[in-house]
Amino acid sequence: xxxxxxxxxxxxxxxxxDFAVRDVSLTVADGEFVVLLGPxxxxxxxxxxxxxxxxxxxxxxxxxxxxxxxxxxxxxxDIAMVFQSYALYPHMTVYNNLAFGLRRRGVVRAEIDRRxxxxxxxxxxxxxxxxxxHALSGGQRQRVALGRxxxxxxxVFLFDEPLSNLDAALRVSTRNELIKQQHALATTxxxxxxxxxxxxxxxxRICIMNQGEMVQIGAPLEVYRAPADTFVARFLxxxxxxxxxxxxTQAAEPALELDGMRLALTGWSAxxxxxxxxxxVILGIRPEDLYETPAEVASGPPHLVxxxxxxxELLGAETLLLLALAGARQELIARVGRSTGLKVGARTRxxxxxxxxxxxxxxxxxxxPRTA
Amino acid sequence: xxxxxDYIRRTPLLLFLLGYTVLTGGPFLWVASMSLRTTAEIFAxxxxxxxxxxxxxxxxxxxxxxxxxxxxxxTIAVGSAVAIVTVxxxxxxxxxxxxxxxxxxxxxxxxxxxxxxxPQMLILSLFQILLDxxxxxxxxxxxxxxxxxxLGMTVYLLEGxxxxxxxxxxxxARMDGYSDFEIFWRITxxxxxxxxxxxxxxxxxxxxxxxxxxxxLMTDDDKRTLPLGIMHFMGSHQLDVGMLATGLMIAIIPIAxxxxxxxxxxxxxxxxxxxx
Numbered sequence: 097x098x099x100x101x102x103x104x105x106x107x108x109x110x111x112x113x114d115f116a117v118r119d120v121s122l123t124v125a126d127g128e129f130v131v132l133l134g135p136x137x138x139x140x141x142x143x144x145x146x147x148x149x150x151x152x153x154x155x156x157x158x159x160x161x162x163x164x165x166x167x168x169x170x171x172x173x174d175i176a177m178v179f180q181s182y183a184l185y186p187h188m189t190v191y192n193n194l195a196f197g198l199r200r201r202g203v204v205r206a207e208i209d210r211r212x213x214x215x216x217x218x219x220x221x222x223x224x225x226x227x228x229x230h231a232l233s234g235g236q237r238q239r240v241a242l243g244r245x246x247x248x249x250x251x252v253f254l255f256d257e258p259l260s261n262l263d264a265a266l267r268v269s270t271r272n273e274l275i276k277q278q279h280a281l282a283t284t285x286x287x288x289x290x291x292x293x294x295x296x297x298x299x300x301r302i303c304i305m306n307q308g309e310m311v312q313i314g315a316p317l318e319v320y321r322a323p324a325d326t327f328v329a330r331f332l333x334x335x336x337x338x339x340x341x342x343x344x345t346q347a348a349e350p351a352l353e354l355d356g357m358r359l360a361l362t363g364w365s366a367x368x369x370x371x372x373x374x375x376x377v378i379l380g381i382r383p384e385d386l387y388e389t390p391a392e393v394a395s396g397p398p399h400l401v402x403x404x405x406x407x408x409e410l411l412g413a414e415t416l417l418l419l420a421l422a423g424a425r426q427e428l429i430a431r432v433g434r435s436t437g438l439k440v441g442a443r444t445r446x447x448x449x450x451x452x453x454x455x456x457x458x459x460x461x462x463x464x465p466r467t468a
Numbered sequence: 469x470x471x472x473x474d475y476i477r478r479t480p481l482l483l484f485l486l487g488y489t490v491l492t493g494g495p496f497l498w499v500a501s502m503s504l505r506t507t508a509e510i511f512a513x514x515x516x517x518x519x520x521x522x523x524x525x526x527x528x529x530x531x532x533x534x535x536x537x538x539x540x541x542x543t544i545a546v547g548s549a550v551a552i553v554t555v556x557x558x559x560x561x562x563x564x565x566x567x568x569x570x571x572x573x574x575x576x577x578x579x580x581x582x583x584x585x586x587p588q589m590l591i592l593s594l595f596q597i598l599l600d601x602x603x604x605x606x607x608x609x610x611x612x613x614x615x616x617x618x619l620g621m622t623v624y625l626l627e628g629x630x631x632x633x634x635x636x637x638x639x640x641a642r643m644d645g646y647s648d649f650e651i652f653w654r655i656t657x658x659x660x661x662x663x664x665x666x667x668x669x670x671x672x673x674x675x676x677x678x679x680x681x682x683x684x685l686m687t688d689d690d691k692r693t694l695p696l697g698i699m700h701f702m703g704s705h706q707l708d709v710g711m712l713a714t715g716l717m718i719a720i721i722p723i724a725x726x727x728x729x730x731x732x733x734x735x736x737x738x739x740x741x742x743x744x
Contacts, residue, residue, distance in 0.1 A: 169642075183637050201645055255614075
């Protein structure tokens with residue numbers, strides 16, 4: 097049980113070089129599951145390694161339960177980590193892999209045996225205790241790695257992309273298994289991944305990182321529904337959010353001019369939009385907020401937009417439409433029901449949910465938050 | 469594919485292997501057969517097979533010509549040198565492969581430069597150093613020279629192998645609470661066993677046959693090693709070919725034993741990289 101506080105954490109590999117991580121601050125509550133999400137090279141693993149004590153900290157602090165950990169060696173931080181490569185000791189049996197950390201900590205033999213067997217029972221490793229890692233499948237190895245972390249009963253779990261070496265089907269089942277174990281143990285967890293599905297399904301909160309900086313943190317749906325900038329908007333969601341170039345105008349009320357069409361804006365105060373009047377803004381809308389007919393629109397009055405269907409992707413449960421705006425070369429993707437009758441080349445009028453529009457300032461790429 | 473075609477296809481390879489085997493195994497078998505014949509028999513017909521097997525020649529070589537002393541000296545000097553060079557070399561290789569430290573490249577360069585310096589260049593200075601430290605004409609002195617001469621090769625081979633062990637394993641052991649030395653002892657060494665056996669065999673064979681350092685640095689007959697002892701059978705006016713062959717066969721025995729014991733592991737070491 098532990099609270100992890102990361103404060104102003106930075107990492108610079110060579111003096112004067114670029115920051116691999118810059119000024120990341122984050123508090124992980126006791127028993128919370130926080131996911132660090134971002135593309136490869138964004139610094140999320142570096143943050144994890146600094147928390148683990150495997151990487152020296154250039155600036156900032158990492159504290160666990162109020163105690164600053166910067167100078168405490170990894171072995172004394174009471175943290176267990178699961179690695180992407182599993183990092184199982186190849187010359188030891190599964191049993192010894194699980195017991196290795198306990199032996200060093202001076203746990204008595206009978207207690208080691210009890211804990212190893214209990215954990216092996218929990219995650220279905222009992223039949224494999226005498227095998228060496230090379231005689232296990234990928235999924236079994238992954239479970240040994242997980243078991244090695246659990247058996248230590250640490251204050252904090254760290255996971256560094258633990259599922260990325262598994263095939264798709266196994267990944268889903270292992271993901272569920274992991275969620276179940278974490279809930280049962282209620283151990284504070286920091287989990288690094290570049291897979292947004294893992295992040296959305298596993299985390300109590302998601303912390304999104306880009307180019308060494310923390311971009312946004314929040315509950316999965318909160319981040320999905322209100323992305324802080326265009327990076328988050330594009331990174332979360334598959335297919336990603338549509339981003340369209342528009343001009344903000346104001347006649348009687350603020351509106352967007354999108355390739356000759358006029359979309360009235362509701363939900364933003366005139367004061368918030370005033371500085372941007374007459375300037376370009378980025379309009380964001382998720383593929384699922386586009387509808388074939390105005391009647392389907394749920395949350396706000398529909399905007400109708402003329403489009404031409406460029407491609408149709410039948411995915412079975414749903415259909416993706418690649419649409420070109422009638423007036424210009426901008427494209428957008430719509431996610432519609434599987435029963436759509438639209439064919440390539442068809443001209444149609446598609447409905448945008450006005451309650452689901454997002455605005456971003458092209459100068460900063462930051463979201464312009466709704467005021468109402 | 470029909471079997472006869474297969475045979476034809478393989479013929480050149482088989483011929484090559486046969487030729488190579490005759491070339492390498494032939495002289496060995498010849499010496500082996502001579503070791504069981506007397507010098508007179510050999511001079512009468514050098515290539516004949518032994519008619520009567522003179523096993524007593526092995527006992528004679530061992531007892532009458534100080535051979536047991538040479539054998540013991542070789543065992544002491546080579547055995548201790550191989551033990552020391554293995555431990556020191558493995559530690560050095562582990563440090564070079566795992567840690568970033570100041571002057572790492574220089575340390576590495578100095579150690580590996582031992583690979584390219586010919587022994588003839590070093591022999592005078594070694595002679596002087598051993599004299600200064602009262603190690604000249606002593607087995608410990610010779611063993612230390614052997615350690616120095618093989619350290620470069622040992623570090624070179626082991627570092628390459630150790631560097632392939634995934635860093636995650638070391639990180640995992642650190643998270644499990646192990647110190648740097650324990651990690652070397654419990655992770656690097658057991659995983660590196662194939663490579664370590666490879667260096668043990670190579671060093672043993674090289675040093676067991678070493679002649680130059682031994683001939684310059686050892687003068688007392690009771691302290692000489694096997695390669696010098698074999699020289700005894702080669703006088704300046706006469707050559708006792710029969711006893712020479714017997715002496716050579718005795719000298720080969722430990723090497724053959726070591727190879728038989730460790731060859732499996734050594735081949736695994738040669739085809740390294742299969743850590744995971």
